Amino acid sequence: MTAISENTAAAAEPRRASAFNPARVVLYALLALFCIYYLLPLYVMVVNSLKPLSEITAGGMMALPGDWTIAPWQSAWSSAQVGVEATGLRPYFVNSILMVVPAVALSTILGALNGYVLTKWPFRGASILFGLLLFGCFIPFQMVLIPMARMLGLMGLAGSVPGLIFVHLVYGIGFSTLYFRNYYAAFPTELVRAAQIDGAGFFTIFWRILLPSSGPIAVVCIIWQFTNIWNDFLFGASFSDFDSQPMTVALNNLVQSSTGVKEYNVHFAGAIMAALPTLLVYIVAGRFFVRGLMAGSVKG
Amino acid sequence: MGFLDINKATKAYGAVQVLHETNISVEEGEFLVLVGPSGCGKSTLLNMIAGLEDITTGEIAIRDRSMNGVKPADRNIAMVFQSYALYPNMTVKGNISFGMEMHGIAKAEREKRISQVADLLQITHLLDRKPGQLSGGQRQRVAMGRALVREPDVFLFDEPLSNLDAKLRVDMRTEIKKLHQKLGTTIVYVTHDQIEALTLSTRIAVMFGGYVQQLGTPKEIYDNPANMFVAGFMGSPSMNLFPAKVVSANGVPAAEVRLADGNAAMIPFASGRMNGNDGRDIILGIRPEAITDRDGADRNSDAVHIVDMPVEVTEPAGSDTFVVSQIGGKDVTGRFRADVAVNAGQRFPFAFNMEKAVAFDPQSEQRIA
Amino acid sequence: MPSSATATRPGLADRLRDALPKLVLSPTVAIVAIFVYGFIAFTLYLSFTDSRILPTFGWVGWQNYENLFRIRAWDTAVNNLIVFGVLYIVVCCALGLLLAILLDQRIRAEGFIRTIYLYPMALSFIVTGVAWKWFLDPGIGLEAVVRGWGFESFTFGWIKDSDMAIYTIVIAAVWQTSGFVMAMFLAGLRGIDSEMMKAAQIDGASTFALYRRIVIPQLRPAFMSAFVVLAHMAIKSYDLVIALTGGGPGTATELPATFMYSYTFTRNQMGIGAASAVIMLMTIAAIIVPYLWSELREKK
Numbered sequence: 001m002t003a004i005s006e007n008t009a010a011a012a013e014p015r016r017a018s019a020f021n022p023a024r025v026v027l028y029a030l031l032a033l034f035c036i037y038y039l040l041p042l043y044v045m046v047v048n049s050l051k052p053l054s055e056i057t058a059g060g061m062m063a064l065p066g067d068w069t070i071a072p073w074q075s076a077w078s079s080a081q082v083g084v085e086a087t088g089l090r091p092y093f094v095n096s097i098l099m100v101v102p103a104v105a106l107s108t109i110l111g112a113l114n115g116y117v118l119t120k121w122p123f124r125g126a127s128i129l130f131g132l133l134l135f136g137c138f139i140p141f142q143m144v145l146i147p148m149a150r151m152l153g154l155m156g157l158a159g160s161v162p163g164l165i166f167v168h169l170v171y172g173i174g175f176s177t178l179y180f181r182n183y184y185a186a187f188p189t190e191l192v193r194a195a196q197i198d199g200a201g202f203f204t205i206f207w208r209i210l211l212p213s214s215g216p217i218a219v220v221c222i223i224w225q226f227t228n229i230w231n232d233f234l235f236g237a238s239f240s241d242f243d244s245q246p247m248t249v250a251l252n253n254l255v256q257s258s259t260g261v262k263e264y265n266v267h268f269a270g271a272i273m274a275a276l277p278t279l280l281v282y283i284v285a286g287r288f289f290v291r292g293l294m295a296g297s298v299k300g
Numbered sequence: 301m302g303f304l305d306i307n308k309a310t311k312a313y314g315a316v317q318v319l320h321e322t323n324i325s326v327e328e329g330e331f332l333v334l335v336g337p338s339g340c341g342k343s344t345l346l347n348m349i350a351g352l353e354d355i356t357t358g359e360i361a362i363r364d365r366s367m368n369g370v371k372p373a374d375r376n377i378a379m380v381f382q383s384y385a386l387y388p389n390m391t392v393k394g395n396i397s398f399g400m401e402m403h404g405i406a407k408a409e410r411e412k413r414i415s416q417v418a419d420l421l422q423i424t425h426l427l428d429r430k431p432g433q434l435s436g437g438q439r440q441r442v443a444m445g446r447a448l449v450r451e452p453d454v455f456l457f458d459e460p461l462s463n464l465d466a467k468l469r470v471d472m473r474t475e476i477k478k479l480h481q482k483l484g485t486t487i488v489y490v491t492h493d494q495i496e497a498l499t500l501s502t503r504i505a506v507m508f509g510g511y512v513q514q515l516g517t518p519k520e521i522y523d524n525p526a527n528m529f530v531a532g533f534m535g536s537p538s539m540n541l542f543p544a545k546v547v548s549a550n551g552v553p554a555a556e557v558r559l560a561d562g563n564a565a566m567i568p569f570a571s572g573r574m575n576g577n578d579g580r581d582i583i584l585g586i587r588p589e590a591i592t593d594r595d596g597a598d599r600n601s602d603a604v605h606i607v608d609m610p611v612e613v614t615e616p617a618g619s620d621t622f623v624v625s626q627i628g629g630k631d632v633t634g635r636f637r638a639d640v641a642v643n644a645g646q647r648f649p650f651a652f653n654m655e656k657a658v659a660f661d662p663q664s665e666q667r668i669a
Numbered sequence: 670m671p672s673s674a675t676a677t678r679p680g681l682a683d684r685l686r687d688a689l690p691k692l693v694l695s696p697t698v699a700i701v702a703i704f705v706y707g708f709i710a711f712t713l714y715l716s717f718t719d720s721r722i723l724p725t726f727g728w729v730g731w732q733n734y735e736n737l738f739r740i741r742a743w744d745t746a747v748n749n750l751i752v753f754g755v756l757y758i759v760v761c762c763a764l765g766l767l768l769a770i771l772l773d774q775r776i777r778a779e780g781f782i783r784t785i786y787l788y789p790m791a792l793s794f795i796v797t798g799v800a801w802k803w804f805l806d807p808g809i810g811l812e813a814v815v816r817g818w819g820f821e822s823f824t825f826g827w828i829k830d831s832d833m834a835i836y837t838i839v840i841a842a843v844w845q846t847s848g849f850v851m852a853m854f855l856a857g858l859r860g861i862d863s864e865m866m867k868a869a870q871i872d873g874a875s876t877f878a879l880y881r882r883i884v885i886p887q888l889r890p891a892f893m894s895a896f897v898v899l900a901h902m903a904i905k906s907y908d909l910v911i912a913l914t915g916g917g918p919g920t921a922t923e924l925p926a927t928f929m930y931s932y933t934f935t936r937n938q939m940g941i942g943a944a945s946a947v948i949m950l951m952t953i954a955a956i957i958v959p960y961l962w963s964e965l966r967e968k969k
Contacts, residue, residue: 031771035785038848041800042788048803056809059817113693121690129698131965136705138957140905142929142946144708146715146724146939151704170704173697193352194385194446198399199373202689208398212389231793233908238934248795252912255799264803271799275792282791286784289791290852371683 049073049269056264072265076254076273080266083242083253089270091243092250096230096277098161099246103168104225110169111176111221112214116206118177119184120192130181137174144171145238152239159241167239168229175228176221179295183217184210216288223285224292227278247274303328303486304349304454309358311344318344320510321358326454326503331480331487335497336507337533343458345507346490350456351375362453373402378447379456382463384439386431386446393427396446403450417449420479437468444479457489461496473499494534498522506530525658528665531585540591543628543662544584546577553577555584555657560610560626570603570655573669582668583660588622590656591634593642597651606649613644625650709950716943724939733944742920743945746928749835753924754903756839757846761899762892764843765850770880772851773858783855786848794845798912801841802828831921834914838906838922841913846902850895857891858884897960904953925949 048056049072051065060066078088114133118126148167149158157163187210195205236246245253251274255267282289302325311319319341326332334342347353349360351372360367367375378399386395393414400410418424421441431439440460447455460476461469477500480487491497497504498518506513506521506529514526525531531539544555547566553574554566590598597604612631615622616638623634623642634650642648659668716734719727737743768786772779789797804810807826815823827833861884869883907926914922916931923931925945933942 027771027774027776031776031782034768034771035782038785038789038844041797041804041844044804045800059809059813061804061809061811062814110697114697117690117694123691127965129694131961132706133697133701134961134965135954135957136701138901138953138961139705139709140926140946140949140953142907142926142942143712143950144704145930145946146933146943147708147711148704150724151708170700173700177697188383188385190381190383190385191387193350193372194379194381195387195398196352197350197372197377197379198446198450199402200398201686202693204402209387209389227791231795233793233795233911234930237911238930248793248908251799252795255802255912256915264809267799267803271796275796278791278793279788282788283784286787290787293790293849294853294856 045268045272045275048265049076049272051265053261053263053265072263072269073273075263076266076269080254080263080270081257081259082250083245083257085242089247089250089254089273092245092247093273095161095240095244095250096247099164099168100226100229103165103172103229104222106165106169107172107176107225108218108221110173111178112180112211112218113206114173114177115180115182115184116210118181119187120189120205120210121202130177133174133177136171137178141171141234145234149239159239159244161240161244163239164235164244164246167235168232171235172225172229176225179217179221179224179292180214182295183214187213216291219285219288220292220295223281223289226281227289230278302326303330303363304488305359305361305364306345306349307359307361309345309348309360310356311341311348311353312356318510319348319356322512324505324512324515326486326488328486329484331489331500331502333489333491333497333501333504334507335491335494335504335534336513337492340507341510342490342492342505342507346456346458346488349454349488350377350379376450376453377456378450378452378454379458380443380447380460382459384431384443384460384463386439386442388431391428391430392423392434392442392445395431395442396427396449399446399450413449413451417445420448421445436464437472440464440472444476448479448483453486455485455487457487457491459491460489462491462493476500495536498534504534506533508533523656524667525585526667528583528585528660531658531660531667535587537588537622537633539585539587540627540630540632541583541585541660542630542632544582544659546574546580546582546659548578555582555659557584557627558629559607560612565607565609567605567607567652567654568603569657570601573654573657574659577668581662583662583665585658585660586652586654587656588633588635590653591632592651592653593634593636593640594649594651596635596637596640598653598655601653601655603654605652605654607652608647609650611642611644611646611648614642623648623650712943712946715939716947718940720939720943722937722939729940733940737941737944737948740941742923743925743928745920746923746925749922750903750924752835753838753842753906754900756836757842757903758896758899760839760843761847761850762895764847765895766854766885766888768847768851769854769858772855783852786851788848789845790849792845794906794908795912797841797845798909801837801844802913805837805840828914829918831918834918834921838910838913842903842906842909845909846899850899853891853895853898854888857888861887893960897956900956901953904949 044061047064048061050068050070051060052067052069052071055063055066076088077090079086080088082089082092118130152158152163152166155163155166157166191209192205195209200208231248232246233248233252236249237252240246240249251270254270304326306322306324309319309322310317322345324332334345336342344353348355349367351367351370355368362375362377387398390398396414396417397410400413414427415424418427421444423438423441423445426434426438426442431442434442443460457476461472464472473496480500489496489500498521501518503515503517504521505515508529514521514530516524521530521534525534525539528541532541542557544557544567547554547556549566549568552568552571554568556564556566558564594606609625609627609632611623611625613624615624619638621636621638621640621642623636625632625634636642660666661668715724717728717730719725719729772783776782805825805828807813807824807829812823812825815825828837865883866879869879874882905926906924907930910916910922910924910927916923916927926949929942929945929949932938932945
């Protein structure tokens with residue numbers, strides 16, 4: 001959406017004659033005001049994660065730290081009380097990574113293959129199947145919590161990281177298929193036919209012809225899946241044990257724990273830790289992130 | 301049995317019959333063009349020959365070997381696509397090499413053939429580029445190179461020139477024709493452009509509505525169209541078709557037509573034509589180049605007849621001037637020499653060369669004579 | 670190639686190769702069949718049984734549904750959802766549209782500002798919840814800060830107030846999602862034919878009239894998409910409530926999603942929990958199915 005920024009704005013283009021234009025000043029002031037609105041919570045989190053608790057409770061939430069400290073970060077990472085044990089968030093951060101990487105990889109690979117079959121090897125009922133797959137993306141997951149809990153038990157995956165990987169894989173396929181299907185739908189079918197005549201088989205065509213051109217959509221898909229799975233709370237809360245909880249669940253436990261003093265600064269440090277991976281992805285590859293969001297809602 | 305036999309082949313998608321029973325036998329070295337408007341079934345037929353679409357009933361055989369159920373890759377064919385279908389991630393060399401690689405041809409042999417074909421098509425300097433860096437004409441050459449290098453039994457071309465601009469299209473047309481004459485390969489070529497069909501082919505199959513309307517040499521198709529569709533589709537500007545009635549004038553059959561000013565005119569047929577059809581309503585077909593100014597008429601023809609007609613429009617086209625009048629409510633275009641002084645609104649003598657005229661039945665639209 | 674006269678009978682290898690695309694797709698088909706539609710059927714069935722702590726299969730007809738609608742907490746949850754959903758959708762759309770139009774005026778550093786407006790979308794609702802929970806907390810957050818600045822009578826205790834707490838959920842949810850809605854509208858704005866804008870200017874339309882009469886009516890598809898996305902997010906809202914208010918004070922901010930979870934897993938009323946999930950599914954289906962239907966048909 002960056003490349004298309006020239007056309008419409010032309011209509012509202014101000015006369016370039018005068019350097020000072022009151023309407024423009026108001027415009028920029030408004031935009032700046034909204035920047036503050038969106039940045040405020042982030043500012044609060046960062047600033048308060050770097051000051052001692054006493055400064056916060058004394059009503060200094062908006063102020064810069066008087067006494068800069070990284071103790072809250074250290075505490076949140078390795079010693080804060082999460083649930084029953086004082087382990088800090090570190091083990092849960094590790095859980096999240098162990099969960100996210102395979103779930104993202106598997107759902108992306110399956111999505112790519114599905115998109116390839118649905119667009120380049122269509123069969124009767126392919127579009128109905130796709131519709132059913134798509135609807136599966138939007139169901140309230142409350143609908144599957146009860147049977148999934150039982151199923152994980154039957155499979156011996158209850159309360160484990162592999163169990164969570166499985167759950168995220170199952171409910172991530174819909175979106176990854178959607179991305180690749182829409183992308184491959186625009187990929188010229190004549191190329192596939194040419195490769196067929198050249199003697200390439202099903203997997204060769206995928207590997208040699210489609211996959212080399214799939215970079216952008218793969219990035220979109222990986223970012224989307226990564227963000228969604230990392231940020232998930234419902235499945236994590238429902239299907240994990242104490243030692244397999246993902247970061248979001250652990251953060252919530254840290255913040256909600258009713259024992260002892262509320263260490264707001266530690267909570268904020270923990271919240272930033274939970275936000276950092278997805279935030280980093282957003283900053284590094286924001287363009288792809290937005291594309292994924294749009295494709296996931298407007299369906300490209 | 302020919303080299304490529306299409307034997308009672310049909311294609312249906314569910315209840316929709318897209319190709320009706322078709323029989324074509326192509327000899328080795330022939331250049332067969334399938335021509336027709338979009339949706340006529342020509343591309344379907346080509347894809348069936350390629351094996352990209354199944355045959356519903358009937359059979360397609362190459363070198364007496366049935367191709368039904370044989371994978372595209374095992375038919376020993378090569379295809380040039382409309383979009384060229386060059387693999388964007390591979391170099392030109394990679395594109396040309398890919399098919400041989402898939403067929404397990406050794407690297408040394410591949411290199412040899414690539415350099416031969418690149419030489420032939422003058423694309424040697426492009427071998428290391430990606431398709432994205434090539435112009436339309438260069439891509440076209442690479443696509444042909446990819447097909448040639450396979451040394452197939454049959455070449456299939458699917459509207460290969462339709463993405464090129466007008467000038468390049470003419471150049472490439474010539475080049476394809478040269479290539480065919482040089483290599484003597486068997487080609488099946490699909491196009492919607494009747495000029496391409498006429499210039500390139502040794503035989504043409506004109507298709508419409510899932511039927512082969514006529515199969516013949518370019519000359520047969522042009523001079524003796526089997527029906528009104530073929531007459532109207534082949535040739536540009538297209539054949540004039542207008543209603544007439546067969547009457548007898550002094551014992552000779554003639555076409556009675558109604559001119560734009562309401563007057564009737566009688567145009568005698570060439571000798572020996574349309575005898576015994578008196579009173580019959582017909583559609584008369586006559587090509588623009590057979591309607592000329594008086595001095596432009598074919599001197600070898602015994603059947604030139606002059607009719608004075610009101611001129612509606614003149615369209616100077618450089619080498620010729622197209623002059624339009626009306627017969628029986630239909631526009632009739634004549635091809636006059638460029639320097640004839642003729643203006644819209646005036647009455648002018650049109651010379652009809654009735655040796656070139658054909659007649660159709662208005663109901664069946666088939667040719668009578 | 671061996672040239673046999675009868676090449677029509679495909680061998681086992683050929684048949685396998687022909688079936689390959691379907692074979693590749695089959696794991697996904699199985700997953701969707703079992704884990705989406707099978708599970709939906711299972712939960713639907715449970716909603717007609719006397720399941721309590723574990724699934725049991727005594728048929729009780731519509732009893733769970735009748736009970737559900739008699740439970741005050743469900744009533745509260747549904748009312749909350751209506752209040753939350755309507756406000757959330759309306760405010761997000763209004764704010765999103767405003768921001769999109771502001772950004773569409775040939776703004777310097779547009780990409781940078783856009784990045785700021787959109788970043789909350791990359792965060793987990795849990796992180797958002799934690800940030801806003803403490804920011805809105807009267808003891809240390811906004812109220813305390815403003816009082817600290819000398820406005821001793823300033824009060825902002827919505828989050829602790831049963832009547833107002835639901836609005837804090839709206840505030841946080843709008844903060845998180847409105848940037849995304851902005852991006853959707855911006856894409857819509859950029860898709861409008863610039864020649865039409867020029868024509869309207871030549872016709873003498875003011876900027877205001879241009880937007881009201883020409884541009885906004887053409888954003889209908891973007892409005893549709895935004896509505897569907899926001900509505901379905903509202904119905905599924907769970908994480909944010911858990912992190913921000915935990916459903917409290919009391920049950921003041923319970924939503925159907927939190928109701929379902931607590932009835933199923935903490936109150937051991939699985940039958941009723943299943944019934945509430947079914948109602949959530951039906952509501953979402955009523956919004957999503959027509960939308961998917963029209964989108965997929967347009968694609969054809």
